[in-house]
Amino acid sequence: MSFKIAIIGAGSVGFTKKLFTDILCVPEFKGIEFALTDVSEHNLAMIKAILDRIIEANKLPTKVTATTNRREALEGARYIISCVRVGGLEAYADDIRIPLKYGIDQCVGDTICAGGILYGQRNIPVILDFCKDIREVAATGAKFLNYANPMAMNTWAAIEYGKVDTVGLCHGVQHGAEQIAQVLGAKSPKELDYVCSGINHQTWFIELKLNGRPIGKDELISAFEAHPVYSKQEKLRIDVLKRFGVYSTESNGHLSEYLPWYRKRPDEIARWIDMSDWIHGETGGYLRYSTETRNWFETEYPQFLEAASKPIDSAKRSNEHASHILEALETNRVYRGHFNVKNNGVITNLPQDAIIESPGFVDRFGINMAAGITLPEACAATCMASINVQRMSVHAAIAGDIDLLKLAVLHDPLVGAVSTPEEVWQMVDEMVVAQAQWLPQYAHAVPAAKERLSKSKVKTREWAGAARRSVRSIEELRAEKAALKQAG
Template sequence: MSFKIAIIGAGSVGFTKKLFTDILCVPEFKDIEFALTDVSEHNLQMIKAILDRIVEANRLPTRVTATTDRRKALEGARYVISCVRVGGLEAYADDIRIPLKYGIDQCVGDTICAGGILYGQRNIPVILDFCKDIREVAETNVKFLNYANPMAMNTWAAIEYGKVDTVGLCHGVQHGAEQIAEVLGAKSTQELDYVCSGINHQTWFIDLRLNGRPINKDELVAAFEAHPVYSRQEKLRIDVLKRFGVYSTESNGHLSEYLPWYRKRPDEITRWIDMSDWIHGETGGYLRYSTETRNWFETEYPQFLEAASKPIDREKRSNEHASHILEALETNRVYRGHFNVKNNGVITNLPQDAIIESPGFVDRFGINMAAGITLPEACAATCIASINVQRMSVHAAISGDIDLLKLAVLHDPLVGAVSTPEEVWQMVDEMVVAQAAWLPQYAHAVPAARERLSTSKVKTREWAGAARRSVRSIEELRAEKAALKQAG
C-alpha cells in the first residue's frame, strides 16, 4: 500500500515517534509517506532525524518529509493527524497562573475549566485553518484524526464548522481499563470486557465483565480500596465510584477539575489529591511535567537519537487508536475502540450535537458507533454540565464574542464553585489580554478589556496553589532517574 499521512504539530517529538512506530507495525504500511509539519523548524528537524534513523535501522522504504509549509504537507494526504498545542508552554503557563489569582486551582487545565476554555479559544481558529487546507489540497475522502486538547471543543469545531470528516482520539479509556484489570487480579486487559461511554475525559465504565462475569460496584470499590497504590493515588476517583456507582476513565487530577466539589477550597484539594506523581492532582502538575519533559528532551537528544537505531518491536505496539484505525480502514481487519464523534443518538440521554466518546467498530466502511447507550443519570448530568460549557466555548471561539466567552467560563463547574461573576469577568479580560497574540478573533475586544482592567476594583492575590511544585532541573531529573534505576 502507498498513501500519505500528514502530521500537524509533529514537533511533539515523543508522541510523533510513538504514532510513527505504531503505524509501521502494520506490514502493509511500509511503503507509505509521512509528511511532518510544525511551526518550529528546530523541532521538525529533531523529529525528522529520529524518524529517518528508525527507517534506516529497519531498512524500510518509508518516506519522511518535513516542512513548515502546512499546505505542502497536506497535499494529497489520505490521513491527517493533529497533535498541536497552540501557544505552546508560554500560553499554557497563563492558563494556570491567571486563574490561580482568582482562587481557581487546576491540575491540568486543558479540557474545560478556565485554562481549557482559553486553550480552546487559541486552538479553534487554527483548527479551522487546518480544515480549510485539508478540504482544498488533501485527498477527497481524507480523514482527520485529532489528538489535540481540548478534545471535544476541537473535534466539535472541525466537524461543525470545518466540514471535515473528523474523529477525536484519546487514551484515557485504555488506561482506566488497565487499572481495573490490575485491581481485579486479571493477567491482562484481554480478560476484561467493558462498555465505556460519555464525553472525553468524562467517560464511564458502565458495563464491566471479567472473563464474562459481571463486576458490580461493591466488588470494584473493594478491589480499589485494597490496592496498595491506587487506594492512595485515586482517592477522589474512588469516592466518585462509591457515589455514582461507576468508575471514571480519568486520573485523580483530571477528574478533580471537571467537578465542582473537590477543588473548591485549598483544604479540600490537599485532602483528595496525592503528590506521588503530577497526574494525581498537583497544582499545575501537567505544566510542570511538560516543561521538564521538553527540557529533558533538548538536553538528552543524542540518547533519543541513539535509541532510534533499534529495530521496531511489533509486540510493543501501543494501544493508541490511530494505527489500529488506519489498519482497519485499509485492510478491513476490524478494530474496536472508543472514539470521539458527534452524538447523533449514540448516547440517548446526551444532547445530539455534543461530541461524545463511546465504543465503535472500524472496517473499510469507516467508524461505526454502537448506538442506543444510556448513561446512569448522575453521569449524564455531569457530562451535560461540561457539554453546555463546551458548546458556548466553541461558539465564542467562532464568533469572537467575549461576552459569550465569559458566560462559558462562568458556567464551568469548578469556576462557578470558586469565583463570583465579577471575578470571572475580570479573569477572562486578563486572560484575553495576556494571550492576545494567539486570539485573533478577540483583537477587537482587547483594547476595551485592557481599559476595564486598568479601572477594576476586583481584588486578586498571587497564589501558587494548594499543592504546587517547582520545575526540576536536569541535574535533579538525572539524580531521580538514577535512583529509580538503582532501586528497580
C-alpha cells in the first residue's frame, strides 16, 4: 500500500516513535509515507533521526519527511494524527501555578478544571487551523485522529466547527481493563470482555465478563482491596466503585479532579491519593513528570538514538488505537475499540452534541459505534457536569468570549467546590493575561483584564499544593533508575 500519514506535533518524540513503530507492524504499511511537522525544528530533527535509524535498521522502504511547514506536511495526506501541546510546558506550568493561588489543587489539569479549560482555549484556534488546512490540501475524505488533550473539547471543535472527519483517541480504557484483568487473576487482558462507556477520562466499566463469566460489584471490590499495590494506589477509584457500583477508567489522580468531593479540602487530599507515582494524585504530578521526561530525553538522546537501531518487534505493538484503526480501514480486518465521537444517540442519557467515549468497530466502511447504551444514573450525572463545562468552553474559545469563559470555569465541579465567583473572575483574568501569546481570540480582552487585575482586592496565596514534589535533577533520575535496575 502507498498513502501518506501526517503527524502534527511530531516533536512529542516518544509518542511519535510509538505510533510510527505500531503502524509499521502492519505488513501492508511498509511502503507508506510519514510527514512530520512541528513548530520546533530542534525536536523535529531529533525525531526524524530516530525514525530514519529505525527504517535503516529494518531495511524498510518507508519514507519520512520533516518540515515546520504544516500545509506542506498535510498535502495529500490520507490520515492526520495530532499530538500537539499548544504553549508547551511553559503554558502548562501556568495551568497549575495560577489556580493554586486560588486554592485549586490539580494533579493533571489538562481535561477540565481551570487548567484543562485554559488548555482548551489555547488548543481550539490551532485545531481549527489544522482543520482548514486538512479541508484545503489533504486527500479527499481525510481522517483526523486527535490524541491531544483536552480530548473532548478538541474533538468537539474539530467536528462541529472544523467540519473534518475526526475521531478522538485515548488509552485510559485499555489501562483500566489491564488493571481489572490483573486483580481478577487473568493470564491476559484478552480474557476480559467489557463494555466501557461515558466521556473521555470519565468512562465506566458498565459490563464485565472474565472468560464469559459475569463479574459483579462485590467480586471486583474484593479483588481490588486484596491487591497489594492497587489497594494503596487506587483508594479513590475503589471508593467510587463502592458508591457507584462500577469502576472508572481514569487514574486515581485524574479522577480526583473530576469528582470534587475528594480534592476540595487540602487536609483531605492525602486520604485519597498515593505518592508512589505522579498519576495517583500528586499536586501538579503530570507537569513534574513531563518536565523530567523532557529533560531526560534531551540529556540521554544518544541512547534513544542507539535504541532505534533494534528491529521492530510486532509482538510488542502497543494498544494505542491509531495503528489498529488504520489497519482496519485499509485492510478490512475488523478492530473493536473505544472512540471519542459525537454522541448522536450512542449513549441514550447523554446529550446528542456531546463528545462521548464508547465502544465501536472499524472496518473498510469506517468507525461504527455500538448504539443504545444507557449509563448508570450516577455516572451520567458526573459526565453531564463535565459536558456542560466542555460545551461552554468550546463556545467561549470559538467566540473569544471572556465572560462565557469565566462562567465555564465557575461551573467546573472542582473550581466551584473551592473558589468564590470573585476569585474565579480574577483567576481567569490572570490566566488569560499570562497566556495571551497563545490566546489570539482574547487579544481584545487582555487590556481590560490587566486593568481589573491592577485594581483587584481579591486575596491570593503562594501555595505549592497539598502534595507537591520538586522536579528531580538528571543525577537524581539516574540514581533512581540504577537503584530500580539493581533491585530488579
